[in-house]
Amino acid sequence: MEVDMATSDIKSLFEKSKEFKNKTLEIKAWVTSNRGNKKIRFISINDGSTVQSLQVTCKGEKFDFDKLDQIHLGAAVEVKGIVALTPKAQQPLELVATKVKLLRDADLDFPIQKQGINLETLRDIPHVRHRTNLLRATMLIRSTLAKEVNKYFDEHGYLYFNAPIITSNDGEGAGETFVVNDGNSKDPFFGTRKATLGVTGQLHAESYAIGFKKVYTFAPTFRAEHSNTKKHAAEFWMIEPEVAFYELKDAIKLADDMLKSVIKNTIKKHPAEFKFLNETVDKGLLERLNHFLKTKLSVIDYRDAIKELAKVKDQFENQDIEFGLDLATEHERYISEKIFNGPVAVINFPKSFKAFYMQQNDDNETVAAFDLLVPGIGELIGGSQREVRYDKLLQRALEVGISQEELQWYLDLRRFGDSGSSGFGVGFERLVMYVTGVDNIRDVIPYPRTSGNIKM
Amino acid sequence: MEVDMATSDIKSLFEKSKEFKNKTLEIKAWVTSNRGNKKIRFISINDGSTVQSLQVTCKGEKFDFDKLDQIHLGAAVEVKGIVALTPKAQQPLELVATKVKLLRDADLDFPIQKQGINLETLRDIPHVRHRTNLLRATMLIRSTLAKEVNKYFDEHGYLYFNAPIITSNDGEGAGETFVVNDGNSKDPFFGTRKATLGVTGQLHAESYAIGFKKVYTFAPTFRAEHSNTKKHAAEFWMIEPEVAFYELKDAIKLADDMLKSVIKNTIKKHPAEFKFLNETVDKGLLERLNHFLKTKLSVIDYRDAIKELAKVKDQFENQDIEFGLDLATEHERYISEKIFNGPVAVINFPKSFKAFYMQQNDDNETVAAFDLLVPGIGELIGGSQREVRYDKLLQRALEVGISQEELQWYLDLRRFGDSGSSGFGVGFERLVMYVTGVDNIRDVIPYPRTSGNIKM
Numbered sequence: 001m002e003v004d005m006a007t008s009d010i011k012s013l014f015e016k017s018k019e020f021k022n023k024t025l026e027i028k029a030w031v032t033s034n035r036g037n038k039k040i041r042f043i044s045i046n047d048g049s050t051v052q053s054l055q056v057t058c059k060g061e062k063f064d065f066d067k068l069d070q071i072h073l074g075a076a077v078e079v080k081g082i083v084a085l086t087p088k089a090q091q092p093l094e095l096v097a098t099k100v101k102l103l104r105d106a107d108l109d110f111p112i113q114k115q116g117i118n119l120e121t122l123r124d125i126p127h128v129r130h131r132t133n134l135l136r137a138t139m140l141i142r143s144t145l146a147k148e149v150n151k152y153f154d155e156h157g158y159l160y161f162n163a164p165i166i167t168s169n170d171g172e173g174a175g176e177t178f179v180v181n182d183g184n185s186k187d188p189f190f191g192t193r194k195a196t197l198g199v200t201g202q203l204h205a206e207s208y209a210i211g212f213k214k215v216y217t218f219a220p221t222f223r224a225e226h227s228n229t230k231k232h233a234a235e236f237w238m239i240e241p242e243v244a245f246y247e248l249k250d251a252i253k254l255a256d257d258m259l260k261s262v263i264k265n266t267i268k269k270h271p272a273e274f275k276f277l278n279e280t281v282d283k284g285l286l287e288r289l290n291h292f293l294k295t296k297l298s299v300i301d302y303r304d305a306i307k308e309l310a311k312v313k314d315q316f317e318n319q320d321i322e323f324g325l326d327l328a329t330e331h332e333r334y335i336s337e338k339i340f341n342g343p344v345a346v347i348n349f350p351k352s353f354k355a356f357y358m359q360q361n362d363d364n365e366t367v368a369a370f371d372l373l374v375p376g377i378g379e380l381i382g383g384s385q386r387e388v389r390y391d392k393l394l395q396r397a398l399e400v401g402i403s404q405e406e407l408q409w410y411l412d413l414r415r416f417g418d419s420g421s422s423g424f425g426v427g428f429e430r431l432v433m434y435v436t437g438v439d440n441i442r443d444v445i446p447y448p449r450t451s452g453n454i455k456m
Numbered sequence: 457m458e459v460d461m462a463t464s465d466i467k468s469l470f471e472k473s474k475e476f477k478n479k480t481l482e483i484k485a486w487v488t489s490n491r492g493n494k495k496i497r498f499i500s501i502n503d504g505s506t507v508q509s510l511q512v513t514c515k516g517e518k519f520d521f522d523k524l525d526q527i528h529l530g531a532a533v534e535v536k537g538i539v540a541l542t543p544k545a546q547q548p549l550e551l552v553a554t555k556v557k558l559l560r561d562a563d564l565d566f567p568i569q570k571q572g573i574n575l576e577t578l579r580d581i582p583h584v585r586h587r588t589n590l591l592r593a594t595m596l597i598r599s600t601l602a603k604e605v606n607k608y609f610d611e612h613g614y615l616y617f618n619a620p621i622i623t624s625n626d627g628e629g630a631g632e633t634f635v636v637n638d639g640n641s642k643d644p645f646f647g648t649r650k651a652t653l654g655v656t657g658q659l660h661a662e663s664y665a666i667g668f669k670k671v672y673t674f675a676p677t678f679r680a681e682h683s684n685t686k687k688h689a690a691e692f693w694m695i696e697p698e699v700a701f702y703e704l705k706d707a708i709k710l711a712d713d714m715l716k717s718v719i720k721n722t723i724k725k726h727p728a729e730f731k732f733l734n735e736t737v738d739k740g741l742l743e744r745l746n747h748f749l750k751t752k753l754s755v756i757d758y759r760d761a762i763k764e765l766a767k768v769k770d771q772f773e774n775q776d777i778e779f780g781l782d783l784a785t786e787h788e789r790y791i792s793e794k795i796f797n798g799p800v801a802v803i804n805f806p807k808s809f810k811a812f813y814m815q816q817n818d819d820n821e822t823v824a825a826f827d828l829l830v831p832g833i834g835e836l837i838g839g840s841q842r843e844v845r846y847d848k849l850l851q852r853a854l855e856v857g858i859s860q861e862e863l864q865w866y867l868d869l870r871r872f873g874d875s876g877s878s879g880f881g882v883g884f885e886r887l888v889m890y891v892t893g894v895d896n897i898r899d900v901i902p903y904p905r906t907s908g909n910i911k912m
Contacts, residue, residue, distance in 0.1 A: 009613060009669075028701045030667060030873050048668035049613065076666075076700075076875035103701075104844070104875035127663040127865045128872060136667070143616040150606050157465060157505065160599040164903040165621075165676045166634075166691055168910050178622075178636050178645070180653070189634070189680050189690065190910040197636070204903055204912070207583040210532075211486065211592070212504035213465075220621045220676065224645055234645065235622055244532075245484045245559075388560070409583045409912045416584060417486050419532035419560035447620040447660055454624050454646040456660070456865045 011049035013083070014272065017093045020083040025095060027054070028103065030131065031075045034068075041068045043100065045077060051137040051276045055094040056081060063100070073113055074106030074131065119443050126447045127456055134280065137273040138444055142432045144269050146218070148262040149239055149428075153216045158241065161208045161215040163201025165222075168193045169406065176224045178234075197222035202423060203357070203410050205242040206386060209421045210413055216241040218428070226451045230440045233429065235449040242423035248359070248368045248385040251422035252345045255372050255381050256297040259343075259426075263435055264293055282437030288376055289435065295342035302349050302366065305335055312338075323365075326353040332371070332378030345370045356396045357410075358384040359420075370424070377434050383424020390414040467505035469539070470728065473549045476539040481551060483510070484559065486587065487531045490524075497524045499556065501533060507593040507732045511550040512537060519556070529569055530562030530587065575899050582903045582911055590736065593729040594900055598888045600725050602674070604718040605695055605884075609672045614697065617664045617671040619657025621678075624649045625862065632680045634690075653678035658879060659813070659866050661698040662842060665877045666869055672697040674884070682907045686896045689885065691905040698879035704815070704824040704841040707878035708801045711828050711837050712753040715799075715882075719891055720749055738893030744832055745891065751798035758805050758822065761791055768794075779821075782809040788827070788834030801826045812852045813866075814840040815876075826880070833890050839880020846870040 008025050029047035036042050041063070044053040056079050058068055071077065081095035111117075112131045122129035129135045153160070166180050168190070177196035181189050189195075201217035208215045217240045225232055241254065267274055267289060278285045300308075303323065309331055310321040316330050325331070327346070336344050348366040351358070358367035369384035387393040390411060397407055404411070432444040442448040447456055464481050485503035492498050497519070500509040512535050514524055527533065537551035567573075568587045578585035585591045609616070622636050624646070633652035637645050645651075657673035664671045677694045697710065723730055723745060734741045756764075759779065765787055766777040772786050781787070783802070792800050804822040807814070814823035825840035843849040846867060853863055860867070888900040898904040903912055 028669075028875075046667075048615070048670075074873040076873045104873055106873040107871040110872045127660075127869060128667075130664060131667045139615065139617075139664075139668070142618075146616045146618075147606065147610050150603065154603050159504065159595065160602050161595075162598075162602075162676075162693060162902060164691060164905060164910075166678070166905050166910065167912075169912065180634050180636060187682075189682070189907060190905070191908050193910055195910055204583075208586060208595075208902065211502075211584075211587045212595070213484075214504075220618075222622070226643075226645070235620060237618060413583060415563040416566045417530040417532045417560055417562040419484075446618060446664065447623075449620060449622050449646070451645060452647050454620075454622065454649055454651055456623075456625065 009049035010045075010047050010052060010054045011272075013054065014050060014052055014092065017083075017085060020093070021085050023083050024080065024098075025083055026078065026080045027095075028076065028078045029054070031071055031073055031077060031106075034071055034073065036065075036068075038065045041065060043068070043071065043077070043079075043097075045079065046136070048136065051133050051140065051273045052091070055091060056097050056100065057094050058097045058100055062098070067102075068100065070105075071100075071102055072106045072108060072110065074110040076103040077101060078103055119440065123442050123448075124455065130446070133276060134438075135443070137270075137276050138432070138436050138438055139446065140273055141266060141270055141277075141436050142444060144266045145262060145432060145435060146237075146428070148265045149218060149258075151265075152258050152261050153241065156214070158214040158216045159208065159212040161201070161205055161212075161217050163198065163204040163217050163219060165198050165220065166190075166195050167198045167204075168195055169198075169203055169410075178222050178224045199223055200238065200240065200425060202240050202242065202425065205240055205423065206410070206418075206421055207413055209242040209244040209423070210416070210418050213244045214241070215243075228451055230442075231430070231433075233441050233445060233448050233450050236441070236445070237428035239426040239428055240423060242421055244421045245419060246385070246422035247420070248347065248370060248422055251383050251385065251424055252297070252299065252347070252370050252372070255345075255370075255383060255424050255426075256343070259372075259380070259431075260293055263289060266435060277437055285437040292343055292374060297372075298340045298342060298344040300335070300339075300344055300346055302346055305339075305346050308339055309334065324350050324352060327371070327379075329378040332373045333375070336373040336378070337375045341375065343372060343374050345372050351396070354384070356400045356402060357386050357393065359387045360392050360396065372424075374434060377430070380430055380434060381424050381426050383422065385422040386420065388414060388418060388420040465505035466501075466503050466508060466510045467728075469510065470506060470508055470548065473539075473541060476549070477541050479539050480536065480554075481539055482534065482536045483551075484532065484534045485510070487527055487529055487533055487562075490527055490529065492521075492524075494521045497521060499524070499527065499533070499535075499553075501535065502592070504592065507589050507596065507729050508547075511547060512553050512556065513550050514553045514556055518554070523558075524556060526561075527556075527558055528562045528564060528566065530566040532559040533557060534559055575896065579898050579904075580911065586902070589732060590894075591899070593726075593732050594888070594892050594894055595902065596729055597722060597726055597733075597892050598900060600722045601718060601888060601891060602693075602884070604721045605674060605714075607721075608714050608717050609697065612670070614670045614672045615664065615668040617657070617661055617668075617673050619654065619660040619673050619675060621654050621676065622646075622651050623654045623660075624651055625659055625866075634678050634680045655679055656694065656696065656881060658696050658698065658881065661696055661879065662866070662874075662877055663869055665698040665700040665879070666872070666874050669700045670697070671699075684907055686898075687886070687889075689897050689901060689904050689906050692897070692901070693884035695882040695884055695887075696879060698877055700877045701875060702841070702878035703876070704803065704826060704878055707839050707841065707880055708753070708755065708803070708826050708828070711801075711826075711839060711880050711882075712799070715828075715836070715887075716749055719745060722891060733893055741893040748799055748830060753828075754796045754798060754800040756791070756795075756800055756802055758802055761795075761802050764795055765790065780806050780808060783827070783835075785834040788829045789831065792829040792834070793831045797831065799828060799830050801828050807852070810840070812856045812858060813842050813849065815843045816848050816852065828880075830890060833886070836886055836890060837880050837882050839878065841878040842876065844870060844874060844876040
């Protein structure tokens with residue numbers, strides 16, 4: 001009996017091997033190894049559905065072994081064969097080939113000749129590096145994480161909202177944006193207004209939360225930061241839910257629930273990929289993720305966190321531990337790893353280094369913001385309750401140098417039935433790094449853009 | 457018994473009204489109408505889950521009717537009450553209020569004071585126009601269409617691929633791109649390379665199709681076209697699947713199946729919204745969509761289409777009906793409406809006006825491309841089989857003025873196991889327009905960007 005082509009990807013084959021026993025299968029895929037002799041040949045193929053390759057065994061007179069020997073790594077082939085379970089071998093099954101057809105060979109300079117190429121070398125060849133096991137596993141998980149994020153918000157009744165990318169607003173009040181149209185060129189597309197690439201969709205999302213109640217964005221955002229770190233890219237995807245009537249505590253609960261749900265489902269769908277990453281990238285990966293999943297989120301006030309950090313300030317590079325300190329990764333990791341040994345939300349930050357739109361607390365010094373920190377990485381999510389009082393919002397905007405004229409539409413939301421909303425932003429690539437254990441953002445984005453770097 | 461807040465949005469209430477009978481409900485929402493007298497007050501509220509508003513009836517001594525009378529349209533309220541089925545009334549149920557709490561009133565200049573505001577006026581206030589029924593219905597359907605697209609590709613085993621937005625490649629070979637970094641400024645972010653906003657993710661998606669087999673993008677794309685039509689925006693979302701080993705006919709089949717599946721599921725989820733649009737925007741909407749769903753896709757060769765059009769050329773504005781004509785909307789609509797009365801794929805277009813990467817047919821004049829046309833709108837999807845032969849691809853790229861150096865990575869895919877792929881692009885907003893019947897792209901994008909126009 002011929003198995004339906006629609007289900008015959010290699011992932012299904014490994015996951016439901018018993019159902020495929022002795023069945024005839026036809027698969028198109030790419031060669032990942034090719035060894036043997038003139039009498040028997042073992043060709044491993046991968047179709048991108050899993051990090052695992054399928055061994056295709058060729059023996060018997062029907063094969064031209066000289067020809068098989070000449071098939072290079074990376075070649076596209078079509079194989080037909082019978083699934084044989086091999087319970088004693090390393091892999092649970094193989095395909096005993098009846099036909100191997102070379103569809104398109106790969107030239108000898110195909111760069112992926114072995115799996116152990118270092119990541120830096122691979123960054124020069126983003127158009128083929130996903131054909132290594134490491135990038136393959138990472139990109140499969142990236143894709144599933146994105147899908148699970150969409151599913152989570154769909155199941156919880158959120159509107160998927162598309163904020164504009166090109167904007168005349170500057171959401172964070174920060175200056176590091178890409179200019180699309182300076183308004184001074186001969187025939188400026190948007191007239192005299194300065195247009196930049198958005199750093200957040202939040203302000204626009206707030207307008208839709210009023211009316212749709214629960215909305216989220218999942219879209220590219222841009223920062224023209226010249227910093228060259230493992231954590232920063234000029235172009236990255238952000239997930240930004242915004243919920244009307246939510247207060248700070250509700251947003252924190254949502255962040256925790258969303259993260260745990262998305263990570264749990266992703267792990268469940270990728271046993272082979274997580275096994276691979278746990279063995280090759282980070283031996284503590286699965287333990288850390290499972291610990292995260294089962295640990296209740298703690299909450300600590302920023303002032304209390306500062307007190308705790310001050311007690312052990314000797315161990316930090318930045319030792320100015322006092323109110324007003326914008327926590328660095330070393331502090332964040334200490335809080336989540338040493339103090340709580342688990343995920344923790346730090347709340348009520350000084351307003352001095354937080355965005356203008358955050359709800360001002362009664363102490364006049366702090367805002368109703370939170371950062372969600374996790375062991376091993378530090379900040380994963382940042383969010384806040386939004387300032388709902390028109391006067392306070394305007395005052396803070398002016399203080400940080402935003403013109404009222406530019407912001408009037410956003411201010412007006414407060415006059416039109418806005419009874420408050422809360423939300424947060426998840427840097428999607430930060431999440432992918434946390435979940436895969438890959439520690440450089442350049443290796444979790446297909447074609448990363450960083451300062452001075454725009455390949456292909 | 458108190459019903460779970462999580463299920464108590466107004467959409468669920470209307471859809472499962474019998475389950476809610478006599479139950480106590482608490483809902484936060486916005487006021488869409490407020491009428492009555494000193495003894496009874498009818499306040500309609502909407503929470504954004506559906507185009508339908510819920511009537512809240514307030515009567516009895518517990519209410520301060522002077523206060524209720526002062527609640528303005530757009531106000532945020534929290535109401536508590538008991539669900540009463542009203543089978544004889546226009547709406548199947550109402551909420552008999554026990555409590556109405558004003559959370560935040562709306563100022564009197566809240567712009568949405570009646571539903572019949574014309575669309576042009578609404579375009580000036582994108583931050584509140586979604587609080588009209590028309591925009592509410594449109595944006596709900598937009599969101600669901602996006603979710604169904606994601607679900608379709610997930611269920612069919614596709615990798616969700618994120619192509620770079622900022623690119624040094626120019627996918628279509630067309631010049632109308634936004635420049636992000638001209639390479640001449642003092643401290644150019646990307647060095648000396650010209651960086652533009654992507655017009656397509658396809659070239660990059662092709663590289664991932666080789667290795668992952670089935671991939672798709674769903675992301676913003678940009679065109680700096682100064683044309684001011686109902687169909688063009690400078691920023692819009694594109695869906696671009698790319699499948700290795702697929703030929704033209706497979707891509708056409710995928711496009712047809714994807715469209716029908718996504719549209720069918722979206723209609724099923726929005727009975728109230730489609731009823732509303734069918735009554736107010738386009739009385740033929742549901743009939744047209746249902747006709748599309750049940751009609752088999754036809755296929756016609758471009759040369760045959762030209763012959764048919766030439767026979768009736770008197771009825772067109774552009775009457776130069778001969779080989780080489782880039783079909784205009786009037787021709788496309790004639791083909792799908794008059795010749796086929798249903799969806800049709802025109803295939804094998806002259807290479808002269810198609811992109812360089814399309815597979816060249818043996819006649820040396822045409823390429824293996826298709827446009828999927830639908831009645832009422834014309835082209836909805838364009839796609840092709842990609843040129844897999846290195847020499848032919850290079851030659852065509854050079855002919856249209858693309859430098860080999862810039863394109864080398866893409867050319868090299870053909871040397872590294874690329875046995876051919878096919879794919880297509882769906883302008884997401886074009887799809888939303890087709891499905892909602894809304895005929896101006898500015899009204900299906902939350903914050904549209906067009907030539908000279910960047911509000912908020």
